[in-house]
Amino acid sequence: MSLDDLYKEVILDHYKSPRNKRPLPGATVSKNRNNPLCGDEITVHARLDDDRVAEVTFEGQGCSISQASASMLTEATHGKTVGEADALAREFRGMMEGTVDPDEDAFGDLVALKGVVKYPVRIKCAVLGWDVLQEALGRPAGD
Amino acid sequence: MSLDDLYKEVILDHYKSPRNKRPLPGATVSKNRNNPLCGDEITVHARLDDDRVAEVTFEGQGCSISQASASMLTEATHGKTVGEADALAREFRGMMEGTVDPDEDAFGDLVALKGVVKYPVRIKCAVLGWDVLQEALGRPAGD
């Protein structure tokens, strides 16, 4: 195991300069959750337009993995349908469980998080934002 | 440790031919206890005449040690004052705890039970009858 697998450039970049980290006036849904293990906390705001994720932002605090994952999430799901966003969340969770080999195109920056698989304690950090997103979309995942 | 220390002739004799093992019509007190560890059960009957143990018998079932000890007890306390009987009970318990070196004269056959000290699990068996006696005499001992 090498730390470089975990703390890839792109992850640190999302962590230090998070995308779409702000409140969302006009949000149609907002959900919040925390990971009691490390005190990470994430709120996802989304403006749903019909069946489409018209806009999505997040707020919160936590470790680099949880924050970078949430930041990437806002980019990856922007403009997708609810069904597509939910499917992506499920694929992402599959990647974390080691059962899904991610499609680099669909995943974009998210592929960088693959290194987390080797650090089981951190998987919950990476998944937190996605849990919140699914809840916001009305498609809650089992824990 | 040798079994002969435990199962001395005199103990086996009291066990096989217990003395004063019978109900006591006219008893002024009767008390009963059991040792849940091995299922031993002893009842002591006594006829107190003023301050004196005029007559004492026992009934019950159990292992050789508990039955022999009770049998010896009836012989050793017969005719004693309540105070003397209680003192003997305490000396006997002292012998079992290894703190009292018994006076052979006062103890008589009871000395044979000294071997029980080396078998800690059996001490409760030897002491059972004495507990009941003290209760019957109104001088209950702490457990």
Place this chain on the structure above:
Amino acid sequence: MAAVEEAALDAKRIREDFPILSREMSGKPLVYLDSAATSQKPRRVIQAVTEFYERSNANVHRGVYELGAEATELFEGARATIAGFLGAPEPNSFVFTRGSTESINLVAHAWGRRFLEDGDQVLLTELEHHSNIVPWQLCARDTGAELSYVPITDDGLIDLDAVAASFTGRTRLVAITGQSNVLGTRPPIREIAEMAHEAGAKILVDAAQFASHNPVDVVELDVDFLTVAGHKMLGPTASGGLYGRPELLEEMDPFLGGGEMIMEVHPSTSTYKEPPWKFEAGTMNIAQEIGLAAAVDYLTEIGMKNVADHERELTAYALERLTAAGATVFGTHDPDLRGGAISFWFEDIHPHDLAQVLGDQGVAIRAGHHCAQILMRRLGVPATARASFHVYSTPEDVDALVEGLEAARQVFG
């Protein structure tokens, strides 16, 4: 002798794995016939514990560092191993506890005090160990539920008609031993589970003895709870646990409160983790469960069917020899209906004296009520002498027992 010719397992070879079996007791080679009280431990189990402390010791679930992750993996890996051994549908249906007693208490608190109401019935049997009685008495005191006991037959068996007759409209739980620690009797669990479910009741199996001597499949048995005593199945003391049907674990109250079982703690309320962690408060018996997983691997290699067969062979042999020596053996004499906990009475010698004389010959058997006073009263004896077996037991152990009886006859005859 039949038992030796078609042996289900090679007990002689197996004995070499158990360091304690080469010791002496009272100056004689140790003949350990008290496995129903606690089993001995193979070298592999002892080593698993030692290795954990020497190489992987850390607290689990919380450490980010590699050592913490390693310890967590071993601990949760143990859960998967033990759950698999019981045929549990998922590792998370197995809650770690110190043994069968703590497991039953867990259910009596987290399920019993939550769901039992005044006038509800908890159905036990006359075979039960105090650990499957007293927790229900305390629960009954707190809830108003009532206990009743399925009577046994004169052979020490549980008759299905007697079970059927014991159900009332208010029966909510059947709590029953998988194998008696006194008579070896194995009630027909599968059938009783079906009757319980038809009556709308749950079933808990106290498998302290059962799981250590027989193949177990909780799905096939269709039971709701099943408790395991690690120390009786070659594992360390303070290991074991509770299988619970996932839906039931889900809806139960927490049991012990503390670190690790919570999600969020606020001044007056908290939220809890999912099962099984909801029931695992504070620092758990980490090294012990890892040791138990090693025991389970060892037993699995031998094969639980072989363990059961070996036990039946030995039981048949012991029944034959004890009876021939003049002992009265309690319970059925049919080795197909019972496991190898053999209670007997020998002449007029009190079991305690018998055990003492045998101990002096190096033969360790148990004397007493075996934590089953209700059963003792039913049998009409204050106590029994009991010999019991495990994989390392041999016909020669039985021979030594019978020889010891002769010595007792000489002292007390």
Place this chain on the structure above:
Amino acid sequence: MAAVEEAALDAKRIREDFPILSREMSGKPLVYLDSAATSQKPRRVIQAVTEFYERSNANVHRGVYELGAEATELFEGARATIAGFLGAPEPNSFVFTRGSTESINLVAHAWGRRFLEDGDQVLLTELEHHSNIVPWQLCARDTGAELSYVPITDDGLIDLDAVAASFTGRTRLVAITGQSNVLGTRPPIREIAEMAHEAGAKILVDAAQFASHNPVDVVELDVDFLTVAGHKMLGPTASGGLYGRPELLEEMDPFLGGGEMIMEVHPSTSTYKEPPWKFEAGTMNIAQEIGLAAAVDYLTEIGMKNVADHERELTAYALERLTAAGATVFGTHDPDLRGGAISFWFEDIHPHDLAQVLGDQGVAIRAGHHCAQILMRRLGVPATARASFHVYSTPEDVDALVEGLEAARQVFG
């Protein structure tokens, strides 16, 4: 460096007794700074457990045979050793449990649910570990009692005036940590015990951390209950217990029901043994308590005063170096007022990331809420990084920690 010149104990030599300390982690020599989560085990403790299984394993209290008597003597001998270590008036005032969490739950059930009534107050502090909070929440739910929390000072200390102000006419119990696992703070137990008793309340001390790093004398402290976590004081996992004032143990309800804690069992009621056995149901953690007694002997040889002094020296050194490196250390910086659990925050790096980078350097520290969410909220942080010590910790360990911080600064800076 002062710490080395006048060392209270020879940590370098002591390290040789701990096999795990010679292993590597993430390819670097292991620097174990997570002893507050669980301590490492000296060879002697591991051997005590091994020897028990290899030579003396039997169930206790019931065996007539020599092996059973031997096991019982070791087990009850362990009780005397541990009780003596705590200054307990008699061995039988020490009840064996799996650790501090089980001990607190025992009191919350056997004393709390028996004696607490609607409107009674249980007084905790903002320092408490979840294991000294959640059991009281569950007890409050069942009894109607209320919980309140003595606030800490900004330095993380417990001020006696604040304690005095928190008492109400209905205060029945003060349940307080002996040493915070987050800030190292040691509340003035002796004085608080006096205040509690004057108010007619009992006092329970959660000594999970306290007893493993300081001399303890329950009589001098005049406390009613004191809980011990064996795994944090060099003992095996699943070892520990509860000191209880004998009169209180006497009048308490039983906790877990089962074999061994009873005198007589009848179909619907039972009578119980005297304490401590009344609280010890089923097969106990025999090998583990014997291992803990070995740990206690080991600590006694070193001398608990030396253990505490060593801890103070290391704490002073760590406070100095961490602060110089730019870390914010929570709680008082006066090493006389605190033990060696040091929580800190380093630059903008989340504790979890910090622990990860440190782990990669072989340095094991903990990151998180340390089972103290109430305290985290009071400190205004979601989590902290924590370094903690035991007898085998050295100034070089602290140096490695500080070097690791530099590595983290490079990744996240």
